[in-house]
Amino acid sequence: MTVLVEMGWGGLVQLPSTITWTDISQYFDGIVKGAVITRGAADELSETQPGTATLTLDNEDGRFTPGNSSSPYYPYVRKNAPIRISKAVIPTRSGSAPYPLAMLGDDFDDNRISSTLWPNSYGGASETGGRMRVPVNVGTTAGYQSAREWTFTASKLTAKLVTLPTANGSSSGSASMWVNSTTSGTRIGWSYNPVSGNLSAANQVGFSDGGATVLPYNAIDYVWLRVRESGGTVYWESSGDGASWTVRRSLATPAWVGSQTQAVEFAATRTGGTADHIEWDLVGADVRPRFYGMVNEFPIEWEGLTSTVTISCTDLFKRLNRLPVLKSMLAEEILHQDVAGVTDFVSAYYPLTEPAGSTAAGDLSGRGSGALAVTQVSAGGTLEFGTDGLADTGDTAATFTPASGSAGKYLTGDLGAQFAADSTTYWQTTEFWIKTTTVSRAILGMFDGGLDHQIVYALNASGVLTIEHTDGGGTLTVFTSGGASLTDGAWHHIVHDGYPTKQLYVDGVASSFTSSVVDMTGLRTMHIGGYRGARLFNGQIAHVAVTSVSGTIGATISPSHYQAATTGFSGEDADVRMARLARYAGIPSVTILGATHDAIASQGPGGTGVVPRMREVESTESGKLYAERDFYGLAYQSRDLRYNPDPSSEVFTIDYADLEPGTGYADDDQKLVNAVEASRPGGATQRVTAPASVLAFGEYPQQLNLIKTSDNSVLDAAYWLVSRYASPAPEMREVVIEAYTMSNYLDILDADISSYFTVTSMPSQAPASSVRATVEGYSETLKERSHVIQFRTSASATDSVWVLGDTTYGVLDSTTRLAY
Known part of the structure; x- marks a missing residue:
């Protein structure tokens, strides 16, 4: 058995493709201190916590001293360096040849x-x-x-x-x-x-x-x-x-x-x-990963002339927890869109959500596009930021109120050299939102320094969208979309696909109009709310974005962005929402386990971090969210993963006599819940109780605030909680194993959150001769020739549900809990 400790010097934990791993196992103190790893939750009613690892490294030659230029790892001995820890189990030969x-x-x-x-x-x-x-x-x-x-x-x-x-x-x-x-x-x-x-x-x-x-x-x-x-x-x-x-x-x-x-x-x-x-x-070797994350610090310690480094490490939740708060779902969709098979990146994004009193609009693409300044044409008119915007986003918008089509204020600015280069190399897909009742106005336009290439999005005298363009200067060619008037005083979403078909999408639906608009190159200047001092827009504009593309993306982003702004994706299943939130956080992979995923309500407005939003989904669905222990990714388990465990799905069995001290039963009120008051956004507040439990133990209340889409789903969730915890049975909450000495060592190492195992040959004083436990988390100490794992467990029967006619799960008054 070998403890493998590997560092990804110079790599980025969020970009696994940048990491070439270096084996530093020979410097790991696996004899005295070992590596201590903690993972999962305290119990099934608690959230999983960020996984941690602590280990000591020999620093005799200064190789783990940050800033030490003589280190073979210089200059990459630094905080947030990627680390992974594994157990390599060497097989032994037994029996006779061959x-x-x-x-x-x-x-x-x-x-x-x-x-x-x-x-x-x-x-x-x-x-x-x-x-x-x-x-x-x-x-x-x-x-x-x-x-x-x-x-x-x-x-x-x-x-x-x-x-x-x-x-x-x-x-x-x-x-x-x-x-x-x-x-x-x-x-x-x-x-x-x-x-x-x-x-x-x-x-x-x-x-x-x-x-x-x-x-x-x-x-x-x-x-x-x-x-x-x-x-x-x-x-x-x-x-x-x-x-x-x-x-x-x-x-x-x-x-x-x-x-x-x-x-x-x-x-x-x-x-x-x-x-x-x-x-x-x-x-x-059979390798079993135990930890994947990043080093928090490299603190140097001395004992005499002996130098060591005791490092603490955290899994990817460290990075997730320090990410900035999310913007609205619409903004996040624009910034993190990813269309399969197509190179696409946002070259300029002006959400126009600046607070009231602002004098310019900023770009959020990160590509270096310049701010758009409020520009006065003639006299009069206003341009106000901070006004009411798209309702489900929680975002504000910019309101343009000119004195006339040729007098008022609009936004102008230099998009920068990078945008000009992007527009030369790639096609541009342009999108924006408008709300107006005024016809014959320009919405936005872009052009190069010599006015050879110009493209303008406008409304004609009938309020129908037009696209004006030229690639040779002079008079602009006008294409009329042929769609309905957009001057009805409602918000409308426009996407013009930059791919050669030039498909136009309005409010998430492809129009019958495909233009022969020429390709633009070298675009450098943008005007919003008018074009070159004329046809000043009267109404509201929001979320103007230009995406550089190598292929068509309109059919993907148009309905997606429209739903983000109008419904916040209300009604999509929990697993889809979890993957969407992970994409906003830059997580490339979410492993979905289980099959029951209810519809989730909108989380449209911004202002909270990605982890709290993921936790909202997790708690609403009685699921489990945690970081993978073998790669940079998340796992999300639906509640049905734990229904009625099949004996064949057990990871291992172990005799009680093989357990270490510290294993025992608990029978207390730690988990007791017999009165639940549950609600959802915009829905009813409902109460569920277990009268017999309240009479016996007194009231143990709990509040549930769930992002469900129906009151019936909220009621089901409340009943599910009360049915499981109105009178919790005695259970085994800690199981301690010296796994290294077990013949089924590899099976024990395979146990993870929500795995099942059975302890057999229980003492005669125990409630039953064997007990099945569900893993909620664990703490382990890895050393050479020793591997102690302290599993935190819950009673598997807590998640049993009724199966009609089943001899185990269909027993009247015993196992008749309805599935939720």
């Missing part, structure tokens, strides 16, 4: 080649620095080689590729891991070419494979390599962490695999040049 290949395991930590595992090693191969080292010599072959005592069928060979050889002037070379048949040159495995820098997934016969899959090596995706046989197919797989694998090649299992006993060989050689070596580690 052994399954998955039993071949070596961590190379004793600095001597095992004569039992590698009796045929040759050519100067050694065990150095806790790794297998194979020389890549000139003209000769070196290698680690096992005895012929392994079987590949339904088994696997895994290794971590630690140090790569270089070309060093060679004309050819290879460093490989092979499963060898009894026929020389017939073998399956991975081979690295130090001259080309390619990996080859090979099934060789006569030392060659014309159909090998050749892959350019990179230090992110190919840290771990594996060959595996299963069900008549051989798979070549790679992994960045040793836990999540990607298939790189597969083919039907050759006949020799099932008919022979195999040997394993790690071999290397080169032609010409200068010798060096390849290093492998953790052969056969």
Whole structure:
């Protein structure tokens, strides 16, 4: 067993593709202090907390001292550096030969080649620095080689590729891991070419494979390599962490695999040049990730002349909790739109939500577009910020009230060099919201410095939208949309797709109008509320955005942005809302677990952080939200994931005698709830009680404020809470296990939030001979040859629901709780 501690020096935790992991396990104090990791919630009624990890590193040479220029990690020893912690479990050989290949395991930590595992090693191969080292010599072959005592069928060979050889002037070379048949040159495995820098997934016969899959090596995706046989197919797989694998090649299992006993060989050689070596580690390891996050600080401590660093780390909730408050859902949709298969980014975004008294409107795109200043034309008229805007967004808008079409105020400004470059390289998709009763006015326009390229969005004498343009200067060509009048005093949303079809969308729906508007380039100036001092707009304008695109996006963003502003996506399912909020936070992945997802009400207005909004969804749905422990992502569980656990879904079972001190039953009023008052935005306030429980224990009230879309859903949620906690049964809340000593160690490591396990052979004084518990969270201490896990648990029966006619879940007056 090895504790793997890896740092992503110079990478960004929110951009996993930037992280090349460095193994610092040799500096980790795994003997005395170990790593302490905490994850999950205290109980099922509490929110999951940010996951944390604490560990001590040897800093004798100053490598973990921030700002130390002599550190091999300089200048990246700094706060928020990515970190991940895993357990690599080395298999042990048992029984008699031939052994399954998955039993071949070596961590190379004793600095001597095992004569039992590698009796045929040759050519100067050694065990150095806790790794297998194979020389890549000139003209000769070196290698680690096992005895012929392994079987590949339904088994696997895994290794971590630690140090790569270089070309060093060679004309050819290879460093490989092979499963060898009894026929020389017939073998399956991975081979690295130090001259080309390619990996080859090979099934060789006569030392060659014309159909090998050749892959350019990179230090992110190919840290771990594996060959595996299963069900008549051989798979070549790679992994960045040793836990999540990607298939790189597969083919039907050759006949020799099932008919022979195999040997394993790690071999290397080169032609010409200068010798060096390849290093492998953790052969056969089963890796279980325990923590993924970032380091909070690197505090240096001294005890005499001995220097250590005890670092504290937090999972991605640290980053989420420090993000700025969200803007309205419309603004977030504009800023975080992501259309599959299309390059799209906002080049200019003027929400026009400045407070009253402002004299300019600012850009929120972050691309450097300049502010638009209030500009006076002739005399009279007003331009007011902070006036009522789109109702469901909570945003204000800009109101333009000119004295006439040629006297008043509008907005003008320089979009900047970056916008001009974007408009030259990409097409532009333009969108905005208007509210007016006045015809024959310009809404907004853009042009280049020489007026060769101009585009203007306006209303004609009938109130119909027009698009005016030129790419050669002179008189503008006018295209009339042919749609309905937009001067009815209501808000309207306009999207003009920049893709060559130039599709127009009004209020979330594609119009029958597709223009032949020419492509714009070099656009530099924007006018809003008029164009070049004329046709001054009379009404309100909001959320003007220009998106640079490589393809069409209108069909995606038009209905989405329209719904964001008019309904706040009220009615969408909880899992969809959770993924939407994650996108606003820049989280690339949300793992959705479970199938019951109710409709969620609007969270349209801004002003709160992304985590509080996610927690609103979580509590409304009685779900569970937490950070993944093996990558940068979130997981969200719906409540039905816990309904009626199937015994086959148990992660492990354990005898009570194998538990550590600290395990016991609790029977108190900590979770008792027998009176619930529940409400929703714009809905009824309703009360549910359990009279028998109130009589027996007194009233234990709780308030529920849920973002449901119906009063019936609110009532269901209230009944669900009361039915589970009006009279909680005795339960086991803490289970402590020295997992390392257990034969089912890997199964125990697989337990996570909402996993089930059973404790058997309970003492005679216990309410039952066995008890099934649900994991709510855990604290663990990882050391070499020790792994103590303290599970925080709840009674699985709390989430049982009625199943008609079922012998377990259909018992009258016992298991007749209706599902919610």
